Amino acid sequence: MTILFINGSPRRHGNTATLGERLLRDCPHITRHLADYRLNFVRDDRETSGDQRDPSDDYETLMHQDFAPASDIVLGTPVYWYDMTGQLKVFMDRWFDSFTHDFPFADKRLxxxxxxxxxxxQKATGITTAVRESCAWLKMDxxxxxxxxxxxxxxxxxxxxxxTDCLALRHQFLSVGK
Ligand SMILES: Cc1cc2nc3c(=O)[nH]c(=O)nc-3n(C[C@H](O)[C@H](O)[C@H](O)COP(=O)(O)O)c2cc1C
Structure with missing residues (x-):
């Protein structure tokens, strides 16, 4: 059982990072800041002979070294213009590459x-909808x-x-692996 915390803020020590580390205190986890990775925009190769994969950046490494082994994924984002950050959006768009190659998303807790x-x-509800529906599509929990x-x-x-919603998540993190 491994928890992976992915911080979608460009601030490595800002509020999102601090919130994640507070909620995961004493819970074994690894943290990755998307700001440390080079991530290209997704391509849509469905109508081309392309492979729907872009080996020229850090995406595949992040997915195979850190995301694939994790049982639990914690995504963190600041609100930017009432939505998730561009960093997190680009990262999630790239999940289409992984989906196309049968990446084992299913049953990961998110x-x-x-x-x-x-x-x-009240004002950034679209983030939750996007992440919840993406999980449903990829069969993540x-x-x-x-x-x-x-x-x-x-x-x-x-x-x-x-x-209190933070404390509820912390309660879940403390029970991972028990
Ligand atoms: C480019 C930019 C856009 C932002 N847009 C919003 C917004 O639309 N709604 C909001 O509530 N906060 C907005 N904020 C404020 C951040 O969400 C807030 O400062 C947050 O605590 C930053 O988290 P971090 O320290 O993890 O980066 C914005 C901040 C920046 C830099």
Missing amino acids: YLLIVGADQPA FRGVAIVTADGAHDVADRPTLP
Whole structure:
């Protein structure tokens, strides 16, 4: 049982990263920041003789070394223009490459962390819909979302407590592998 936390923020030590590490404290996990990876936009090779795979960037390495062995995937994103960051969107678009090559998505448990400044729970609902429906399509088990309001880079670190949806996810993380 391995937990992989994927931080979709360009801030490696910002609110999303801090939220993930707070919720995963004492839970064995690995963290990957999408900002550390070169990820090209997805191609759509369905009508071409192309392979629907792009070996020229870091995507396949990330998927095979870290995503494939993980039983539990934690996706984190700040809200950017009421949606997920471009980094996470590009990464998720590339799942089509993996899907086309029978990547073992099925039965992985997936959790979503969202941090935004402007009422994210009310105004950024599209992120949860996109991730939940993508999980359904790929037969992953969507286990829930935690949403925190924060803006300055240390806001989450400075919060003495976290909302109850965070605590519910933490409870799930603590039970992974038990
Ligand atoms: C380019 C950009 C766009 C943003 N758009 C929104 C937005 O539409 N809604 C919102 O609530 N917060 C928005 N924010 C604020 C971030 O979501 C907020 O600062 C968040 O805490 C950043 O998380 P991080 O520290 O993990 O990067 C935006 C920030 C940036 C830099």
